Amino acid sequence: MPTTFFGWVGFLLQQYGGLFFSGTCTTLLIALSGTFFGFIIGLLVAIVRTIEIPRGMGLFKRGLRKLAHMLIAVYIQVFRGTPMIVQAMVIYYGSMQYLGIDMDHTMAAILIISINTGAYMAEIIRGGIVSIDKGQFEAAHAIGMTHWQTMTSVVLPQAIRNILPSVGNELIVNIKDSSVLNVISVSELFFQAKSAAGTYFKYFEVYFIIACIYFVLTVTVSRILRFVEKKMDGPDSYVICGSQSDSRAEIVISKEQEKEVDRQWQSK
C-alpha cells in the first residue's frame, strides 16, 4: 500500500482510472446534451413569448396565446425556484411510482438537466432578444418578413452572439452541478468517485482527483467558447471588390488602415 499522498493518488488513478474516465464521459455527455436541449427549450419559449398580437387575431387564438404564456411563466418559476437535486428526486421517483416508468438513469439525468437549464435559458435568451435594437425588428417587418423569419434570420443570430458568455456559464454550471444527480444513481464523475473512495476510505485523495478533472473540463470549455465567440465576430477587415479596369481586383481594408485614414483626414 502507498504511504504518501501522491502515492495514493497514483495508486487510485491506476486502480480506478477507467471508472474516472467513464464518469467524466457521462458527466460531459449529460452536461453537453442537457445544455443543448435546454438551449432549444429556452429558444422556443423565448420566441413564443415575443410573438406580438397581429391585427385581427381571433378570440380563440388570443386565449391560446394567453394560456401558453401562463404555462411558460409557471414552468420558469417552478424550475428556477426549486433545487435541481429535488427536481431530480421528484421527477425520477414520481414517474416510477405513479406512471410506472423506469427511466434509464442517464436519460433521466439528461431530461432533468434539459428542463432545468431550459428555464434559465428562456430568461437568458429573452434578455438577448430584448438587447437587440428595435430597429432590427422594424426593418425586417418593413421588408415583409414574418415574425418567425425575423427571429431566425435577423434577431436570433445577433442575440445568440450576445448571450454566448451566459450560455457558456450555463454549460460550466451544468458540468459541475450534474454531480447532484448522483442521488438518482447516474454514473457520472461524482457517483463513480463515491464508490472509488469507499473501498480504501481515501476520500481526500479521490475527491482531489475529481476536483482536478472538473477544473480541467470547465477551463477547456470556457477556452473553446471564447474561440467560438471570436469566430462568430468574423474578421475585422473587409474586401472592396472590383475596380474599373480589373474586376478581380480586391483591396483589403483592415481596421488599422481605416483608423490611419481617419487620422489623416482629421489632421487636414
Added chain:
Amino acid sequence: MAEQVISIRNLTKAFGSNQVLRGIDFDANKGEVVCIIGSSGSGKSTLLRCINLLENPDGGQILYHGRDILTDESVSMPKYHAKVGMVFQQFNLFGNMNVLENCVAGQMKVLGRSHAESEKNALKYLEKVGMAEYRNAKPRQLSGGQKQRVVIARTLAMDPEVILFDEPTSALDPEMVGEVLSVMQNLAQEGMTMLVVTHEMGFARAVATQVVFMDQGVIAEQGAPDEVLGNPKHERLKSFLRSML
C-alpha cells in the same frame, strides 16, 4: 386622373392620452414625391409608421390601390410590406449580415426568389447607389451615408411601388447628406412614388410634387412646393420655415 397608390382617410393614432394624429387625409398618386414637413412631435414619423403598420392606427383608413389594408383581409401583409418599402433614420441594416446579404435576405425569404437571382438583383441596385464594391463589408464598417445607401438598395431590391423615407438624412454628417439625397433624387426622376419625411427644404423644393405641412397631428397646409414653401399662409408654417433658415 392619376392612379392613387396610397390614400389616407381620417387617420387617427394616440399613444395613451397623447393624441398624435388627429385625422389625416391625403393622396399619393403614382410617381409622386410627397414631402412631409413639420416640427418634431407633429406626428410626421408616426404617420409614416402607421402607413407601414409599424404602429397600429386607432381609426381611419389606409387605402392601397383602393383597398383598405386595415380591414381588407385579402391584402397579404408580407406582399404589402414588400410593395411599400421603408428607409429609416437609424438605417437598421441587419447587423449579422454583410452588405450583399442584407439586400438578398428579403428577396429570398419574402419574395421566394432563388439565391442567384436575388444576388444579381441586389448587385444591380447596389451598383446604382454606388455601394457594389462594399458588398462584403459589415454594416458596422460603413459610414452613415454608405449605410443609408445600402438601405435604399435593400429596399429597391424588393421591387417596391412606394418607398417611405423617415428622415433619411437626419442622422448623417452634413457631408454625407448630399450623397443620399442625390440617390433619392434619381429615384424620383425615374418615377418612384415616395413619401418623404424630411427637414431638407432644398430637397423638398427641388424634388417634391406635393408638400404636406403637419402641425399638432393635423395637416395644416398642403400643396405644390412653390406654393407651400414660397408663399406660406399658415402662421405656424411661416415661423417653421423661418426657423429652418
